[in-house]
Amino acid sequence: MREKVLMIVSNGFDPDPRVYKEASTLVENGYEVEILCWDRENNYLDKETEILRGIKIKRLYPYAQYSTGLKQIKAYIKFFLQAKKYIKNKSYDVIHTHDFECAIIGALLKKERKLIWDMHEFYDGFNYSRLRSLLYKIMAKFCFKRADGIIYVVPEQKNRYEKEVLFNTKTKVVMNCPEEEVFQGLENISSNKLRISFIGNVRDYNSLKLLMEVGEKFSNVLININGYGSAYEGLKEIEKQYKNTVITGRFNYMEIKKYYENTDVIFAVYNSDLPNTMYAFPVKGAEAIICGKPIIANTRSFFGDFVKEQDIGFVISDKSENELYSVIKSIVDNEEILEKKKENIKKIGVRFLWSNEVLKLIELYDEVLRDNYEYKE
Template sequence: MRVVMTVSNPFKPDPRVYKEAKSLVKAGHEVYVIAWDREGKYPKEEIVDGIKVIRLGPRAAYGAAMVLKLPLFYLNAFHLVLKLKPHVIHTHDFDTAVLGFVLKFLKGTKWIYDVHDLYETFVPPGAIRKLVLSLDRMLLLSADSVIVVNRGFVSLFRKWGRLGGIHVVMNSIGEIKQVFKKHRKFTVFYGGVLSPGRFILEMIKISRELGVSLRIAGFGTLEGRVKEMCKRPCEFLGYLPRNEALKEMGIAHATFILYDPSSENNRLATPNKLFEAMALETTLLVVDGSTAAEIVREGRCGLPCEYDEKSVRENLLKLMESPKDVKKMGRSGRRLFLKKYRWGRFEDVLVRLYGGKST
């Protein structure tokens, strides 16, 4: 079966899209990924682990300005999809879903809508947010099948009117066989996007007050501020390749997923690093009331906190003062990961979906 996936990033690669595409290639499908190279600096065509990647323009700035160039990407991508004549178009997120919608109704192509995030939560309250929400509901009801990242999205979309054809493929990872030896000194690691609403600057402040070794890797709008604030015992590592970031996660005692819970998308989020931490026996600090907190409680692999400095400081101090508990929580998280959350389980869901069997 020929499958075309669409993404609005240059696929460098996008971890979730890569995992799904690679699993489908392994299952015997011919998989293309049409990616938007807004920077114009990546190969126009390449094969990545059997995945045929084609990158298109136009060049465009990141942020709100990209909306002006999005129709041109749609036009370029649509022409290419027509040439490829896929059996299935698999669109990732709201900003490429229109391609699946149009192809389904013009050509009768099977359309799978893969929802990573709630896009309306990225738009300020007002008329535009309401429009995005209305369009997304219409797209969700039109797709042949919908893939979501966890059960929280299933519950929400059923309220929106999508009652069937929803499949859960979580942002998990393959089994990590190596478990690293932890630092001698209690260490916290954060690897990811450096942006507001992730408790990064607050954690630097708390770590310096408590004398915690905090190591931060990533890039984003807060990068300059992070560099400025990171003085001993905190250290900014810059951008790290995935293998190096996993090693840093593995030798740390703890990590944190503290997203601002005022956003519904943040409350529902179960990012890659949740499962990476569990697989690497690294204890987690998460926001209470979130989907991540439900999993942490299930695995007894960390501590839920309120989204404020007092609560996070108290819970971080608990971890610092309880090395045996930290070790126990790390091992408990890995056990649950291997039993319930490793990528192989979700790969099976994806492959069955493409074989015509529902879950």
């Protein structure tokens, strides 16, 4: 009999790339997977249930706007209560929660099931108030205590939280690398302009606005912002002021290849005040690498250091207009500078494929479900 997995996500799953990759991997390895989604902005009212690549999807609709902080608490509680009601008479072997707010729900609903906390980000990696930080610390301690398995996305998470994890909790670092087949057959589209693209979750307004402003200083530069997120509406409102910027909005992950085909350089710069920025290895960084695209990243960050050491792009401060201008001007003046970066990317591309991470995910499930504990000292 196939073991049943319930994944819980706090978005509408359109689809969420990491969740989709993990769910697909589990289905391919004999698990029965259902994803319970909080479609908080009600974008998929016509798709309450569906099946995608063998994955069952169920959406719940307590309305809330993204990035409104504690204003979402009422809708969050409704989502918890609806989730509790939905799974009441259903049998699952594992509850696999994605990110912190869903880990709390999973910890509360665990009962006799196994619980896996998929830690997409540092739960304490934002500039919260002291009260909110304290509450999160208390709730995180509860989640650590209840979790049978924890999935980290970067090694720094494991180092940071190692002392908080119980001795018999299984852990793995499963990086958010792209699926090779999504980018197969990629054909670069030629252009007489230098195209600098952001592709992904549009949530850092200031960094992207800076990119738009600097892009205006060049006649032969095009800025592409592809994706949706909390900063999308604000950027879309000012788009008309920038003749060199195109903002496309939400897209299906399976269509992502076309955006990489239409770019020369990937912009992966975020708010440097947040630990989540400084220690992360963004998925768009891995996507850029397997697509052979040079990268602009944050200086003095884990990913920025990697970009600099491997010589696969450029590093700047997220607050420095002059540094971004200098990088773009250096490329405009000598586009051959990108060729060396591309050659270096070719040398490391094979390291950043989802196929390298699959075994770690399956091993974690096997260890969690079989209680094959290797006790920590």
